[in-house]
Amino acid sequence: MSNRNLSLSELDSAHLLHPITEFRTHEKKGPRIFTGGQGIRLETSDGKTVIDGFSGLFNINIGHGRTEVADAVAEQMRKLAFYPSFYGFSSEPAIKLAERMASLVPDGSDISHFLFTTGGSDANETIFRTARLYHAVLGEPQRMKILSRRWSYHGITRAAGSATTLPVYHVFSPPDPLHIYVAAPYCFRCEFDCVLTDCNYKCIDAVEEAIHKEGAETIAAFVAEPVAGTGGIIPPPPEYFSRLEKLCKSHGILLILDEVITGFGRTGKWFGMEHWNIYPDLMSFAKGITSGYLPLGGMGITRHVYETIRDKSPDKFPFMAGLTYNNHPASCAAALVNIDIIQNEGLVENARETGAYLLECMNQAFGSHPFVADIRGLGMLASIECAQPGTKKPVGGRQMSFTNAVSSLCWEEGLIIRSLWENISLAPPLCTTRTEIDEIVCILQKAVDSITRRFA
Numbered sequence: 001m002s003n004r005n006l007s008l009s010e011l012d013s014a015h016l017l018h019p020i021t022e023f024r025t026h027e028k029k030g031p032r033i034f035t036g037g038q039g040i041r042l043e044t045s046d047g048k049t050v051i052d053g054f055s056g057l058f059n060i061n062i063g064h065g066r067t068e069v070a071d072a073v074a075e076q077m078r079k080l081a082f083y084p085s086f087y088g089f090s091s092e093p094a095i096k097l098a099e100r101m102a103s104l105v106p107d108g109s110d111i112s113h114f115l116f117t118t119g120g121s122d123a124n125e126t127i128f129r130t131a132r133l134y135h136a137v138l139g140e141p142q143r144m145k146i147l148s149r150r151w152s153y154h155g156i157t158r159a160a161g162s163a164t165t166l167p168v169y170h171v172f173s174p175p176d177p178l179h180i181y182v183a184a185p186y187c188f189r190c191e192f193d194c195v196l197t198d199c200n201y202k203c204i205d206a207v208e209e210a211i212h213k214e215g216a217e218t219i220a221a222f223v224a225e226p227v228a229g230t231g232g233i234i235p236p237p238p239e240y241f242s243r244l245e246k247l248c249k250s251h252g253i254l255l256i257l258d259e260v261i262t263g264f265g266r267t268g269k270w271f272g273m274e275h276w277n278i279y280p281d282l283m284s285f286a287k288g289i290t291s292g293y294l295p296l297g298g299m300g301i302t303r304h305v306y307e308t309i310r311d312k313s314p315d316k317f318p319f320m321a322g323l324t325y326n327n328h329p330a331s332c333a334a335a336l337v338n339i340d341i342i343q344n345e346g347l348v349e350n351a352r353e354t355g356a357y358l359l360e361c362m363n364q365a366f367g368s369h370p371f372v373a374d375i376r377g378l379g380m381l382a383s384i385e386c387a388q389p390g391t392k393k394p395v396g397g398r399q400m401s402f403t404n405a406v407s408s409l410c411w412e413e414g415l416i417i418r419s420l421w422e423n424i425s426l427a428p429p430l431c432t433t434r435t436e437i438d439e440i441v442c443i444l445q446k447a448v449d450s451i452t453r454r455f456a
């Protein structure tokens, strides 16, 4: 039955499903329809302009409205929109992007080979499959388990969703038992109730205990976000990753870094791994690789992992990864221009410098706020964690949490932020200026103050 006489908003409610959206609330409130964007600002169908304080979903690194990307994609599509890359078929943009990625990973990393996916979840699916394959061809097919840390998000498909440890993602869809969860380096909510550095990294000791309990010979890989994003922007304490890297190596466990959020300048370096000079065996990425102009993700593997699979796989046994849209030429063309923009416009440096300014402003605005218990960030990632004064308990209840109320008011005042659990997170585009940061923090501070009066 056709409903074409309905408004766009009514048609949305009538036919379109939205991820991470409650159906009942959506039908009542209707959609927020975006019609355009420029820089850090978006326009809506009802004539409103809002600041994109979260870069979509941590991904619109270059900002909105960069027509160069559209031009490059159109040019590629006119030449060759798509052909699969199975069986050795290839295309110029995919080859060039793989070479570009090899040049972007830090010196010292041996990551040399890349496969492009459609996003972060399928990048992680592929990466777990590859890690298991690596061990299998070396004669250890029983190394199947994947370790991940609490407060982590690695995607929502079967294996990636099982590595995701945020419990809400497992309601009605329990994780695969091959995924083992360990402590996170989340100092504010330390599982061991201790304080850095007195703790001497009990979260790493706990990983070691888990390895012994499970048996190192059953574990394929350990996956971690350099800075946990969805969990609430949680940068790790200084020695965490070097200790983790050493521990994994000593047990023959592959280290996977999920750079889906932290890649492409988000933390003020090209990749999060550069903050601690750690070198994973495999890495996943997505989001900032195209700034969302087209879907793309991927995995990178070291020369050692590549050569092991190449040399030890049974005769005539192909690399059994394969999505129709792997190495998509148009998406790869978008990525190449996006990376040019990040490089030519110094956006990594801007994320580092303006991001430090953002954190400074957040500290100034919220450092002594009664409901703000922790302020964290790295590069263009910043978060405040809210709690009742002197506690770690939530402010507000399930019906209306403090952070959700702040987020709603920010929207009314023209700013998109992310409120998740007790966190209010910001991740503006990497092109954001200091003046724009002032504007963002000013709106957020007014909203927090106003909602504080309501909740106090």
Ligand SMILES: Cc1ncc(COP(=O)(O)O)c(C=O)c1O
Residues within 6 Å of the ligand: 057, 118, 119, 120, 121, 122, 124, 153, 154, 155, 156, 225, 229, 230, 258, 259, 260, 261, 286, 287, 297
């Ligand atoms: C760290 C991390 N890994 C993986 C994913 C999954 O990416 P996608 O949503 O593109 O499947 C996300 C998505 O937010 C993420 O933040």
